[in-house]
Amino acid sequence: MLIRYLALILGCQLIGETITVATDIPVPGPVIGMVILFTGLLIKRGLPHGLEIAGGGLLRHLALLFVPAGVGVMLHIPRLADEWWPILLAIVPGTLIAIAITALIMQWLGRNTISDGDRV
Secondary structure (H helix, E strand, C coil), X not given: CHHHHHHHHHHHHHHHHHHHHHXXXXXXXXXXXXXXXXXXXXXXXXXXXXXXXXHHHHHHCHHHHHHHHHHHHXXXXXXXXXXXXXXXXXXXXXXXXXXXXXXXXXHHHHHHHCCHHHCX
16 A cells, blocks of 8 residues: 555656656756645545655655765755856755745634734
């Protein structure tokens, strides 16, 4: 049963990759795959228990996916040293904007989902 849900996750990613390659849009295939999976879950109106277990297993081992990225960064250390200023100018404002937007969304969600009697 777990294999079925892992196949579903990978199938959505494959469909996303296919859409990205076929349409040449600048959105990563896994992102499109997540949107497809999310849309399916909205239509189904729930999360199957097996999918929850499969997704949880992937999330528990998510740190392993950073190993290839770390190796890639180590291979490009000379380029990073040469271009540190533009990289810094891209990363710092992007991070601050992401934090600010997340805070605003959390504030909005908190205001719209918690009644005044439920606040701690």
